[in-house]
Amino acid sequence: MAAANVKDVAALARVSIGTVSNVLNRPEIVSPETAERVMQAIEKLGFVRNDAARQLKAGRSNAIGLVLLDGANPFFTEMATAAEDGAARAGFSVIVGNSNEKKDRESGYLNLFEEQRVRGILISPVGNVAPRLRRIRDHGIPVVLVDRTSPDSSFSSVSVDDVTGGAVAVTHLIDSGRRRIAFVGGAMSIRQVSDRLQGARIAVGMRADVSLEVITTAALVVSEGREAGRAIARRPASERPDAIFAANDLVAIGLLQGLLMEGRIAIPDQIAVIGYDDIPFADASVVALSSIRQPTRLIGETAVEILLEEADDPTLEPRHVVYQPELVIRDSSGGPAA
Amino acid sequence: MAAANVKDVAALARVSIGTVSNVLNRPEIVSPETAERVMQAIEKLGFVRNDAARQLKAGRSNAIGLVLLDGANPFFTEMATAAEDGAARAGFSVIVGNSNEKKDRESGYLNLFEEQRVRGILISPVGNVAPRLRRIRDHGIPVVLVDRTSPDSSFSSVSVDDVTGGAVAVTHLIDSGRRRIAFVGGAMSIRQVSDRLQGARIAVGMRADVSLEVITTAALVVSEGREAGRAIARRPASERPDAIFAANDLVAIGLLQGLLMEGRIAIPDQIAVIGYDDIPFADASVVALSSIRQPTRLIGETAVEILLEEADDPTLEPRHVVYQPELVIRDSSGGPAA
């Protein structure tokens, strides 16, 4: 019942415990016959190496800690999966923590990761954890920011250029003939939201004949988008925008609902809609949603790569990788305004 | 740079290492002054307890292992979150592994969990891992099956009655006046799919005036549903079903797309549609989707509860909790057939 240990295996195979360890870790230096005997003993006893002892000896673990902002958002879960795959390729595992935008949960996971002596930490921070992260790094644990750049550039980061993304989205709307554009999203305190809006402003700023209205929502969820859509549908046709840029796909999907079902507004004929993130469901909404795609998997993989390099060589200068988003045109923004 | 350990703390606070440990684990038995001195030393050195050493001594970890079938399915991620919350309440953390229906990944996570000496394992198995799981349990690690019952009942399990779920869905369609019903889903080798179909058959079986057509898809994804929807829309009106029961919400969403966009078929007037799982996006599709809701969070929480009880007392008899699904009526199945 009690788990077997190396000592038991050694006794059964009539070798020293050192040899058992060698069979497990450096099989090439032990003679085939001995190795065979040891393997049989392991098999017979159902021996499973105790990772805690191994880590204690090694002084560090083979895990990477990852703190996510929102576990319910397909964008983050996909990124996490990519990080896991990348880590697995290098022989590491990933411990995923979901902060859910709560500072105390974030802090709890950082504690956990420190106690586990993880090899490094990937994080999309919610609170102002920079000082904490600095201390962690001073203890020899590298930290890479994901989907957010470091204010003082002292941490490596992997992010996407949301300003450009916003500009691309709105430029696309303008190019397809739209002139009265609305931005729907919030809260503005979320950096991604303000960046995307800023991009929209830049795109519009170059054109005197284009207007940009900003409609603020409380959160980036479907229900908020639906409300905004209803409100817009209720307006007289002349006061409606002819295109809407939503701060993310959830809001955009809500908008479609509100506009189509409540207002019988034709999409994209009367109003074009574009979202952001290109989540799998974008393509599955009734009017297939145009969106701005982020290289989600690439973000996760790159972050792991950088992290592991820094773990190998702590003297490395911090790096900042910024990916460019990509326009995905689907039905919701096709064709010109009526 | 090198992380401080209890010895360093003890030296700085001029106490023995035993006292440092006591301050951390049983502060009530040490005098307030000494405790204070130790706390300051900890603070000053930035001491963080080494979890590996702690676990090694304890002989087991404070983590629970969870192996998920599909990390991209909102149903599973929500269940995982619930399990995490439940475990956290009891002072445990959860290590989540996503098998993605791959046997080798599943096996890899089981290895990892064994080496970590997790307190218990929650799993929705993909392969035939019963023998393996039995060995694990013989080593003192309890196992609870999630969303799947154990063939031989030797493991505790928490699941949902998919047969009843299927019956409820189809009964609802019949009750609202539908007579030509189609079931869309696959592959049939997935137990959930065959159970739901079986439930549909039971519901229909009681009525001579109701027909049930089975349309098989290759997988439970949106694109498959969309194809099926198109095919149905292309049929002459007289040969179309007047209601469709989709094996899950992703397929149902695809069906809506195919029927509405390709065929201009009115939902629910011409064809009613109902899905399964009640994922968050069901409510967000253009025609709000009726669905069968599973007590997702409850499943995760119950599984953790049972697991921890078995970890405390390994002699407990296996238990089998089966929850009942719930009908959620939204727009896609409202009103009578035309």
Add this chain to the structure above:
DNA sequence: GGGGTGCATTGAAACGCTTCAGGAAGAAGC
């Protein structure tokens, strides 16, 4: 046959923590 060379194996130390038997010192009881 003595000394060198390699290979396979051994045994013990070390990783950082918790626990526990025991000791020091003071208070209380007779």
Add this chain to the structure above:
DNA sequence: GCTTCTTCCTGAAGCGTTTCAATGCACCCC
């Protein structure tokens, strides 16, 4: 003044692994 309690603290053992210097041992070369 002696024992008996309490309270607080110490010191060492031990968890299961890895690692490394040391030891055999066989073989080869001169």
